[in-house]
Amino acid sequence: MAVITFREAIRQAMDEEMARDERVILMGEEVGEYDGAYKVSQGLLDKYGEKRVIDTPITEAGFTGIGIGAAMAGLRPIVEWMTFNFSLLAYDQVVNNAAKMRHMSGGQLSVPIVFRGPNGPAEYLSSQHSQALQSIYAHAPGLIVVAPATPYDAKGLLKSSIRNDNPVLFLEAELMYSWKGEVPEEEYLIPLGKADIKREGKDITFITYSKPLRLVEQAAQQLADMGVDAEIVDLRTIKPLDEEAVYQSVRKTNRCVIVDETWPFASVATHIGWLISKNCFDYLDAPIEVVTSEDVPMPYNHTLELAVQPSVEKILDAAKKVLYI
Amino acid sequence: MSLPNYDKTFLMKLLEQMLLIRRFEEKSAQMYGLRKIGGFLHLYIGQEAVAVGSIAALDLKKDYVLTSYRDHGHALACGMHPNAAMAELFGKVTGCSKGKGGSMHFFDVENHMYGGNGIVGAHIPIAAGVALKIKYFDEDGVVLCYFGDGAIHQGVFHETLNMAKIWDLPIIFICENNHYGMGTNYKRVSSVHDYSIMGTSYNIPAWQVNGMDVITVYEETQKAIKMVKEENTPVLLEIQTYRYRGHSMSDPARYRTKEELEKYKSQDPITILRKKMADAGLLTDEEFKELDNKCKEIVNESVRFAEESEEPPLEAIYEDIYA
Numbered sequence: 001m002a003v004i005t006f007r008e009a010i011r012q013a014m015d016e017e018m019a020r021d022e023r024v025i026l027m028g029e030e031v032g033e034y035d036g037a038y039k040v041s042q043g044l045l046d047k048y049g050e051k052r053v054i055d056t057p058i059t060e061a062g063f064t065g066i067g068i069g070a071a072m073a074g075l076r077p078i079v080e081w082m083t084f085n086f087s088l089l090a091y092d093q094v095v096n097n098a099a100k101m102r103h104m105s106g107g108q109l110s111v112p113i114v115f116r117g118p119n120g121p122a123e124y125l126s127s128q129h130s131q132a133l134q135s136i137y138a139h140a141p142g143l144i145v146v147a148p149a150t151p152y153d154a155k156g157l158l159k160s161s162i163r164n165d166n167p168v169l170f171l172e173a174e175l176m177y178s179w180k181g182e183v184p185e186e187e188y189l190i191p192l193g194k195a196d197i198k199r200e201g202k203d204i205t206f207i208t209y210s211k212p213l214r215l216v217e218q219a220a221q222q223l224a225d226m227g228v229d230a231e232i233v234d235l236r237t238i239k240p241l242d243e244e245a246v247y248q249s250v251r252k253t254n255r256c257v258i259v260d261e262t263w264p265f266a267s268v269a270t271h272i273g274w275l276i277s278k279n280c281f282d283y284l285d286a287p288i289e290v291v292t293s294e295d296v297p298m299p300y301n302h303t304l305e306l307a308v309q310p311s312v313e314k315i316l317d318a319a320k321k322v323l324y325i
Numbered sequence: 326m327s328l329p330n331y332d333k334t335f336l337m338k339l340l341e342q343m344l345l346i347r348r349f350e351e352k353s354a355q356m357y358g359l360r361k362i363g364g365f366l367h368l369y370i371g372q373e374a375v376a377v378g379s380i381a382a383l384d385l386k387k388d389y390v391l392t393s394y395r396d397h398g399h400a401l402a403c404g405m406h407p408n409a410a411m412a413e414l415f416g417k418v419t420g421c422s423k424g425k426g427g428s429m430h431f432f433d434v435e436n437h438m439y440g441g442n443g444i445v446g447a448h449i450p451i452a453a454g455v456a457l458k459i460k461y462f463d464e465d466g467v468v469l470c471y472f473g474d475g476a477i478h479q480g481v482f483h484e485t486l487n488m489a490k491i492w493d494l495p496i497i498f499i500c501e502n503n504h505y506g507m508g509t510n511y512k513r514v515s516s517v518h519d520y521s522i523m524g525t526s527y528n529i530p531a532w533q534v535n536g537m538d539v540i541t542v543y544e545e546t547q548k549a550i551k552m553v554k555e556e557n558t559p560v561l562l563e564i565q566t567y568r569y570r571g572h573s574m575s576d577p578a579r580y581r582t583k584e585e586l587e588k589y590k591s592q593d594p595i596t597i598l599r600k601k602m603a604d605a606g607l608l609t610d611e612e613f614k615e616l617d618n619k620c621k622e623i624v625n626e627s628v629r630f631a632e633e634s635e636e637p638p639l640e641a642i643y644e645d646i647y648a
Binding site for chain 1: 389391420421422423424426432433439440444449450451452453454457458459461480481484485491492644645646647
């Protein structure tokens, strides 16, 4: 099987879907002539031309809205945000227009659009460029939120997202773009809303998604060395949440740590924590632990910025707590 | 403007649409007073010539209309059935948006009316997106995007004009300057008082239009459509108009004088067309009354329809959110 980067996996997904369906277009800042700020769209302008790979001015609210309107009228745009940090300028368009258009029109309209780009902390970028914003998108009904952690998942999930008739927020991460993984040559799709068990185990459940998966895998390895058999549930899609996969695992292991790089207050992690305590209360042998970023803006200083994010050490500490070891 | 060039059937259609909107809005206000309608209700009374005159220049098989929350007039001019409109105001399941949208969110996708939008200016890029679709598929249509003088200072207006021009989108931006963004006179909050200047900033042809005369609006919209198609450019029109009522139902409109209101009422778009048609020998008092009665009856019927319609079932809460 070919080994490719996360970046290439996303590019392949867009390329294949653009070849398959002429209604699919890509628009955003630097996606065309510059080949993408993170080179994700490299070569697509040459292949599909400027009619389908559209360089926009730096106007997030405006081009996000134009993408939404085009989707309502019959195109299937992929809107690339250079990063999710800048999507805050377009938040009104996503939450008030994309998410609600179907509802407000009594089902007359749909908005088949994908908003994608890097989300979450990178390195040395300080507060405005290192934010994990999935919780505010998962908060609004009408949106789908997808957050893959491997090249294989990224490709299959992005293809499904492009084919989906709803607005999909597709979260990538700058630091993940160079991660490598096996991706088959033949076409495949991964359904939205289905978690994946990345490691089977019986002693403790880790629930995570996106970039922190690697930290969780390392922590699980260290736990294995200590004789603890951890299970890892990779959500892959945040909304709709695969609740059954989560509950099945927790009911099996009876202990749970949720690892999420968002801020903790009203977050994806804390919401899942509430769901588990409500639906698996009788199965839990310990209170659920949550490992998130600290409730602070991201500092520039590297030591500090690492200290505010989830780490293998923090995950292990949380695991030991729920395991009472 | 030479009225005799138009045949009577066309003029009667314009008059009927304006009258229908006027009577519909008056009835809506009455129903609001009876608490049959709740929330915000932004009436179009006084502005009828803008929607009716401009939409008359469209072919809604290929053209599109998007507007703000003051959307009843545009929806009716696009051909939305008054029953579906009134039922929506009543929150009934037979409403155009199944009672989910209300006054600010009239949609009639079949007639290419892509909504009412409740956030000031938020539909302006959406409209340009619809225009992008038209251009992408080499279709023949244009998009009319209406907004008020209050929306023109929103960032997305400026962002969208820029992109509409660099991509030559087939769209006509129509600023319905009714003089007040909620309770604030436009001159108090705008660095320019002639909004056509805002088109110039983006190299978009723009001009002002008298929005109290439906024929003028029709002709200027035709001119704009021709320009969009032949010169491959978006157009901005500032159509000057006036709303007789407050911003919404709770607004007594104390920010303006009685004299100002009376001045504009003397240029009432319905009165103007009626007089012109009468002067040209195309309309008798009896014909006008007959038409007016017909509109009143249509509106009364819409109230009956709305009254008799069912509430949406509770399970509808979870419907029409995801496709």
